[in-house]
Amino acid sequence: MGLLDDIDEILIPEEALRGRVRELGQAISKDYDGKEPLLVGILTGAVLFVSDLMRQITIPCHLDFMATSSYAEATTSSGVVRILKDLDQPIEGRHVIVVDDIIDTGLTMDYLLEALKTRYPASLRVCALLDKLPRRLRYVPIDYRGFEIPDKFVVGYGLDFSGRYRNLPFICVLKPEIYGESRTEAGSAASGVR
Ligand code: IMP
Ligand code: MG
16 A cells, blocks of 8 residues: 555645745845854754755854654643753854744644743744644744644654654645544654654
8 A cells, every 4th residue: 555545635845845945045145145144953843844944044054953852742831842862062152044844733842942041042033844833832032934733733844643644745634543542642652852
């Protein structure tokens, strides 16, 4: 059985992703001209996005990664996030752009921004491919936003369900029978590193 059999609806086709990523890359290239920004990709979901985004940036830039643990379901509202892999380099005085696949509740990004601010970057901005605004619990300033999406659990282009579907080249929703349990459980059951 191929992955395509599990898909219910394609929300963002490949060409739309490519076009929007190009626009975001152009905007960043213009805004950071002369600044040599550091892109911080959040593992694992943002890997495809950040690698495509970087190829659309026409000024010198750098790349590093962080990995966070997803909060246990019971502690979702506390917003406690664990850093599983930290940056390889100090960011003091650097122009940092945190790049993530999706801002859902906002808890992960809110925590990360607070943590990174204590390291005195010259500037700190957020670039997110997807913005699932209806689920937001914490305000997150999204400086570069790909698409707003409705309150649906999506996969593809780096985003997974139980580790699967990251290699789909578009953003889509799976058939309800694939998610099985409730969507919230699907979200947190997915995997430690999201
Ligand atoms: P948060 O709720 O904003 O803290 O989102 C934490 C992480 O959950 C995101 O960075 C994603 O990796 C993951 N996530 C949230 N919503 C979805 C979704 O619809 N599909 C796949 N992963 C998701
Ligand atoms: Mg993520």
